[in-house]
Amino acid sequence: MPTPQSHDVALLPSDIFWMIMTYLEPSEIVRCRRVSRAWNEAFSNPSILLPLLKRHFPWTKEVKSINTESNNQHQSNGLSLFDKVASRYMYLERGKPRSIQKYRLCNNFGRTEKREWYEVQPWESHSASSRALVERPFPEARWTVENNLIVFPSAEHEVLVLMDLETDRKFMVPFIICGNIIRRIRLEKRLLVIEWADPKAFHWLNDSDGVHRHFASSFDVTKGVNDSWSITPRNEWKIMFLGHPLSERDRFFSAHSNTHYVIYIWQPNRSLYTADEDAPIESLFVWDISKTSSYRPSLDPAGRNAPDDAPCIVSRFGFQDLEFFGVRQRGYPNFQRLEITKNSQAIEITENFGSRPEGGLPHAITTSIPLTGYGPHWRRDRQRALPPYWGNSSLHSEFMSPDDFSEDFWSRAISQVTDGDHLRFVLHFQQMLRMGKRVTDLIIWIPWSKVTIENVDFTGQGKLAGCEKYLLGENKSRELVIYRFDR
Known part of the structure; x- marks a missing residue:
């Protein structure tokens, strides 16, 4: 053969x-x-x-x-x-992770049964909502991510922890949670900013609305030897509005670069003579936080010992200035994004509108204001939209392209995160209710496919963060959930 x-x-x-x-x-x-x-x-x-x-x-x-x-x-x-x-x-x-990691987050009340977390409250109404009122407001997430680094309040250690997602190593943030009320944390440009308040009100506006002194502390995050990280205190400053501290009902939203900090404050009008829901007190402040300072205004209530290297206000914008720049929000806000440009020369305020006057898909408009307040401002249509406003976690979402989504899909989108032009994660509500409750899907786009899976792991705060290696969110059991696609 x-x-x-x-x-x-x-x-x-x-x-x-x-x-x-x-x-x-x-x-x-x-x-x-x-x-x-x-x-x-x-x-x-x-x-x-x-x-x-x-x-x-x-x-x-x-x-x-x-x-x-x-x-x-x-x-x-x-x-x-x-x-x-x-x-x-x-x-x-x-659409399935290779492994899942979960980390339990601290509760609102610590071991002493005193409040330690009180997130900034969301607006009840917003123009970038499918209805006049925000139907399903999500609480603001108490964790923050930047370039493989995540900071979160670990229930296991009862401290703020910085974790490297490449190595899973954890490092303690030198900030004492016990005895303070944390309002927000944010990691940006390798600078961690913690906004917090005194636990006891020093003045009561009425039986239920107290005024607390608010502060912000910053920490430099630097890489050391053997994949270690160092978190070093830089400075601290007091958050004030013309001598009137923030109360529990006030809304404030902030951003920072490595050298500056900007905060927008929206306060209900408390005047007995001019009280009007359509005319809240609005202001915008810019601090220079570039210098390292040992001064702690929380230990100096009168502010009499502030040195020259302490953070200082470099710009103030009242409601008339915001009206001039076209970004005054009044009682029906459009505000959904606040940023400082990479060169720290301008503030960018992005407003998200549910629909155009002439009809069509939702859209976003960004107004750039010089950091010092002097010079021309620039107002431009982004030709894209942010997801609807579902609470303060929506302030961290990325832009959506109107070429990819119908208005119906936009109205159900919760959050989106992208990794370049090749990968996109979208968290959104299903069109139909199940047993009278909304069901959430996670959509994953890669260049050659799209997959939709029902998801319960990221429904706690309505916030997504991540890249092609991992995806982060929070579930309803107050757990930080990490989908790992790399290991």
Whole structure:
């Protein structure tokens, strides 16, 4: 009998074998290694896998590092690089994480049964809501994320913790929670800002509305040796409005860069003669927080010992100034985003409108104001919309493109986070109620697919954060939930 000829694909000429490989998905290439030893060797060749990695995943950090580092260095680990990226996007395509981490967050009341957390309250009405009133307001999240670093109040340790999501190592933030009331925390530009208040009101406006002194403390976050992180106090300043401290019912929203801090304050009008829901007291303040200072205004109520290096106000904008710039909110706010530009030269206020006067999809308008208040301001239509306002966590959401969503979908969107142009996560309500309750879906877009899965892990605060390696949110059991797609 004639000897059977070998038709093994692994023995084909290299150019033909390359053509076959280009028709295979990355996950299929990995599965082909299970056929035989010859196939395992052929489909594990780094000289083939590295070009395929660039072809399928040009946007990833792994591919960008290949383009900047020596080729010989990556030939040795080309197999592991390809498998790592292919595995990550396989889980993203399925809509299922590779692993899930959960961390219990501190309660509103500490071990002493005294209040330690009181988030800034959301507006009851907002123009970027499907109805006049905010139907389902989410509480503001008490955790913050920036570039693989997350800060959250750990119930296990009863302190604020900074965790590196690359190594899972935790580092304590030198801020004492017990004896204070934390209103908000935010990590930006490697600077952690904690807004907090005295637990006891020093003045009562009525039987239920007390006035508390409010402060902000900042901490520099720097990387040390052996993947460690250092959290060092920089300074502290008092949050005031013309000598009138904030009360429990006031709304305030802030942003910061590495050198400046800006806060917008919205206070119900308490005057007996001019009380009007449509005319709240509004103001905007800018602080210079660039200098390190040991001065603590919380220990100096009279403010008589403030040194020259203490944070100071550099700009004040009253309601008339905000009216001039076209960003006064009155009793029916549009406000949904506050930022300081990268060069710290301007403040950007983004207003989210539920619909255009001429009809059509919702849209957002951003007004840029010089940080000093002097100079021209710029008002522009972003040609995109932010998700509807569901509470203060909506102030952290990213822009949505009207080309991708109908007005009906927009009205049910809760939060969105993107990683470049290749990946998008959207949390949104289903169209139909189930047993009289709203059900939440998580949608994951990657360049070649879209998957929708029912989700209960991120329904606590209506906030998402993450990238192609992980996705973070909070469930209704006050747990921080991390979907890991990389490990």
